[in-house]
């Protein structure tokens with residue numbers, strides 16, 4: 001089975017090749033994203049393997065189908081960059097890796113919380129400047145604070161357990177709460193309660209129509225002054241200009257991001273010798289109480305191993321016509 005792998009980085013190549021030892025899939029690794037411009041590269045392959053910033057829209061789906069591609073194996077959990085209806089129309093199966101390491105993402109969200117709260121990023125710079133003053137670095141005890149988790153799936157549940165360990169009061173909003181979620185003992189509350197009562201809000205829901213810009217000027221206006229907002233899920237959950245206004249007024253006291261709505265133009269690449277063109281992103285980087293990482297929450301050794309393993313098992317199950325063993329996504 002010949003698989004065209006897009007958005008390939010050295011760590012993808014290493015982990016996919018490792019998982020493929022003794023298996024015999026034929027990978028070709030392409031560095032660019034899969035887009036309307038690069039879809040032509042898939043000619044002659046049986047499947048494509050994609051990541052978070054590849055674009056599988058109507059045009060790309062039609063082109064893949066015209067080359068007789070039958071499978072899109074996503075090597076990630078989210079699939080908001082895939083037009084599922086177009087794929088269904090063109091008989092393209094879409095598989096994903098639903099859960100590779102909830103710990104990796106939840107622990108990164110906690111790292112952002114701790115860094116922002118205790119100003120670790122500022123302390124790091126000060127020490128390097130021979131500046132040992134403490135003014136401006138004061139944090140707060142997490143113990144007893146109200147932390148809300150929006151989206152109580154695999155990552156949200158891991159987050160709930162960790163924050164309970166800090167002694168926080170943990171709330172969760174999820175329109176489809178599972179039994180596993182209910183058993184954790186977090187208070188399942190409506191969104192209005194999340195906005196009104198939280199000291200920290202961490203987003204762990206998928207980006208779908210109902211969650212697009214779930215953090216907007218209206219929800220921000222309902223939050224406590226000085227709230228901390230953490231987004232390790234998808235950039236489109238936050239209306240960025242609205243949160244910049246809230247940062248300027250002090251309504252938002254801390255912002256931790258691992259994702260950004262326009263990240264496809266920036267993340268995963270080295271542009272250090274170029275001028276940043278995105279003015280909204282540039283403004284975000286000027287705030288001392290904003291910490292941004294470039295979509296690295298998933299990036300642990302354990303997660304990459306699990307991603308490669310499940311991706312290959314999806315492709316093999318497809319090859320063996322064992323569709324029931326695949327993690328398929330439907331429109």
Ligand code: NAI
Nearest residue numbers: 077078151152153154155174176204205206232233297298
């Ligand atoms: P999951 O599918 O286990 O959980 C998602 C939860 O969100 C479900 O419980 C679902 O009921 C809930 N949900 C659905 N609609 C909602 C709504 N309107 N409001 C609130 N909750 C809603 O997914 P998992 O594994 O926990 O991942 C969550 C998200 O994390 C993914 O969708 C992905 O966008 C993001 N992610 C980010 C990574 C990173 O490296 N930054 C890596 C992996 C995932």
